Amino acid sequence: MTVLWCEHAWLPDGPADAVAIEVTDGRIAAVRPGAPRAGTVLPGITLPGFANAHSHAFHRALRGHPSPDARSFWTWRDDMYRIADRLDPDSYRRLATAVYAEMALAGYTSVTEFHYLHHGPGGAPYDDPNAMGHALVDAAAAAGIRLTLLDTCYVTGGFGEALSPVQRRFADAHADAWAERLDPFVKVDDGDRVRLGAAVHSVRAVPESELPIIAEWSAGGPLHVHLSEQRAENEACLAFYGRTPTAVLDYGGVLGPDTVAVHATHLTGDDLTRLAASGTRVCLCPTTERDLGDGIGPASELHDAGVGLCLGSDSQAVVDPFEEARGMEMHERLAHGVRQRFSPAQLLHAATDGAAPAVGAPADLVTVALDSVRTAGTAPLGVLHAGGAADVTDVMVGGRWVVRERVHQGVDAPAAALAAEITALRED
Ligand SMILES: [Zn+2]
The missing domain is CATH 2.30.40.10 (Urease, subunit C, domain 1)
Known part of the structure; x- marks a missing residue:
């Protein structure tokens, strides 16, 4: 003792x-x-301990390299793709080990990694098709941090669009192939230090017709999805499906009490009602959302509707749970012109995902x-x-x-x- x-x-x-x-x-x-x-x-x-509810470890390589050309989320994404294209299982493990050590030094005791860099260059599977996932498991063990590894389904390059060359590294041919790849990987879940869960990359990357496969695979376990981070995604989704991204996820059976929607920055009133009614929680990533110019999400509206909130460092522009917690409140102050929308206890609850x-x-x-x-x-x-x-x-x-x-x-x-x-x- x-x-x-x-x-x-x-x-x-x-x-x-x-x-x-x-x-x-x-x-x-x-x-x-x-x-x-x-x-x-x-x-x-x-x-x-602080809970980092949304992370892409390798994005750390983009911090502190301001580019005059990266004027939007989408040009930032081009830079991110260049880094993604250069990683292999060894460099992924070494970089993630250092990033998770940085997180531990900042006070994070757990990280939920939204992992979508699965395959080798051009999309060729590694001999072990889960080699990149194993690299993250090893990195978390070395850094002493708990890991929820969300193996992310990624199928299309955009709404009805083919994959770009680098996106082939993220993608499985179909949600069924994604689930099949995970069959031998499930044993990494030890129920304690490592948990395996699922993610839908976004409504851009997974067709609505394949969403139920992922929801069914992950039933009872964690399921995360990027949601409405950018207005352009909402507009393209409406044009393609005639529904908002939240409604597409709802039709696909993805929403529910085990689901976390990441960002949820640009929501309609109907979206908010669907999230609340289904028990879906939302992960805000304030330092990333400001870094990428995403906008300020409806944090207090979500909270008032009964939607649980957690926080993530996402792109690693900042790895500081205090800054994420403060950001949740400070963005509210800027958006609404009032103070103390969230109490210190509510900020701590979000930053620790309710741990006590x-x-x-x-x-x-x-x-x-x-x-x-x-x-x-x-x-x-x-x-x-x-x-x-x-x-x-x-x-x-x-x-x-x-x-x-x-x-x-x-x-x-x-x-x-x-x-x-x-x-x-x-x-x-
Ligand atoms: Zn993300």
Whole structure:
């Protein structure tokens, strides 16, 4: 048994002082506020681990390379495709290991990877057709982070359009072929550190007639889908199907309580009603949505309609769960001219996907300094508004230390690894 003594800890009722947390077999065995100082002392505030609900690890290679030509989402996508075309299972694993280490250092204890880079150049399958998926499983294990691997179905290059050469690496011939490819891969799901789920890339990439195959395959497990990130997608969808992307997903049986719609930036009132009625949740990616000029989604309208919200780093333009949580509230302030649309507790709920340090829960914890130049003098309740990834000192996943005193315990020199992998990928 490990005993942690937290100067402050955010419990289900809010921040408390002098909290002893007992950890046995990777789970929380007891939580005692007002406890005498004993065991491993954690100054600052200890929070439930942050959950990164939407990630494309390899997009990290696009950060900090401003291009005067990348003036829209679609030209950014051309840059992203150039990086995608250069990866192989080894470089994918090395880059993802460093990216997941960066996430752990930022306080993420889990990542949901929306994985669509399946095949070799030109779409030729690797000897193991799931080699790229295995690379991500290995990367998450090395970085000590929990992984929900969403194997993403991708069939068409656009509405009724053929695949471009690089898109062939993403694609299976049909949703049936996608499901068949996964048959030997399901054993990666150990029900604990690695979970396998499904994703529909988007209504652009999977025909409506094939959606039920994916919904059926994933029944009872996580199913994610990119939804209405760009107005152009909505317009093309309406022109092709005569329905919005949300309605197409609804007709295809994709919406439901195990489904997470990612972005949901440009919704009609009918879309919102369909999401709420089906129990579908929404993952906002505020730093990506601002980076790509997507627009500001209807976060408080979704929340008020009863749609659960979670948060993701998506394109890795920023890997900082504090910034995502703040972004959810700050975008609301800009859009509506009012403050405090979301309380600190609601922001934490979204950033941790509802996790709480309660008895029986996995011991996934993150400790944040309250004595940095950013956080000094702030109230523990304001940690998400004042703090940032650089203030994370310690991270525990399943009772094991992944980060201690700002140092990753499993990956040597993550910054050097990021630099080496990204430089190699971007070389002319
Ligand atoms: Zn995405």
